[in-house]
Amino acid sequence: SYELTQPPSVSVSPGQTASMTCSGDKLGDKYVCWYQQKPGQSPVLVIYQDARRPSGIPERFSGSNSGNTATLTISGTQAMDEADYYCQAWDSSSASNRVFGGGTKLTVL
Amino acid sequence: QVQLVQSGAEVKKPGASVRLSCKASGYTFTNYYLHWVRQAPGQGLEWMGIFDPSGVSTGFAQMFQGRVTMTRDTSTSTVYMDLSSLRSEDTAVYYCAREYREGDGMDVWGQGTTVTVSS
Numbered sequence: 001s002y003e004l005t006q007p008p009s010v011s012v013s014p015g016q017t018a019s020m021t022c023s024g025d026k027l028g029d030k031y032v033c034w035y036q037q038k039p040g041q042s043p044v045l046v047i048y049q050d051a052r053r054p055s056g057i058p059e060r061f062s063g064s065n066s067g068n069t070a071t072l073t074i075s076g077t078q079a080m081d082e083a084d085y086y087c088q089a090w091d092s093s094s095a096s097n098r099v100f101g102g103g104t105k106l107t108v109l
Numbered sequence: 110q111v112q113l114v115q116s117g118a119e120v121k122k123p124g125a126s127v128r129l130s131c132k133a134s135g136y137t138f139t140n141y142y143l144h145w146v147r148q149a150p151g152q153g154l155e156w157m158g159i160f161d162p163s164g165v166s167t168g169f170a171q172m173f174q175g176r177v178t179m180t181r182d183t184s185t186s187t188v189y190m191d192l193s194s195l196r197s198e199d200t201a202v203y204y205c206a207r208e209y210r211e212g213d214g215m216d217v218w219g220q221g222t223t224v225t226v227s228s
Binding site: 001031033035037042043044045047048049054084086088090097098099100101102103 | 144146153154155156159168169170171204206211212213214215216218219220221
């Protein structure tokens with residue numbers, strides 16, 4: 001089955017840029033989505049179709065996807081951005097299946 | 110407003126089955142796929158399966174094949190997921206989430222249902 005790999009943790013200072021990666025075989029050939037999850041809450045979609053932002057998501061969130069790696073970037077990171085972030089893609093080898101990465105804990109120091 | 114409302118918490122014994130529900134409102138029920146995703150305590154998100162309310166087709170993660178069934182009630186815009194042969198490892202928060210089409214992402218999530226499997 002298809003696997004997505006994310007670093008367990010990323011740290012950033014307030015106001016700086018945070019980048020987190022998601023790796024998978026030929027990931028650039030698939031659409032990638034990113035979700036933010038804060039403790040005790042349901043996940044929130046922050047990026048879809050690699051780089052598009054849903055309505056209501058701040059412009060500081062951006063995404064890219066090429067080769068084997070997708071990246072979520074948060075510019076001017078704020079304390080409220082501290083959360084777990086999950087990438088998700090479609091496992092084309094298994095019909096309708098979706099797959100999540102293991103998640104990255106973003107800490108804003 | 111658009112929302113998915115899930116059923117309440119469940120406590121089950123090993124070997125039992127559980128039925129979870131996810132009631133959609135504020136949008137056309139048959140226009141969106143419905144996913145089930147679970148999260149064990151302290152762990153990440155795990156995709157379980159997808160349900161197409163318009164065609165009643167389903168797809169499951171391989172590890173749940175044979176243990177998961179998904180059905181719908183169009184009169185109440187509700188999707189049900191049955192999980193059988195429960196074991197302690199099935200203890201988790203179970204979410205439903207909608208997606209318009211592949212790549213669009215799961216843009217609306219339910220509040221989650223906690224399932225505890227314990228003897």
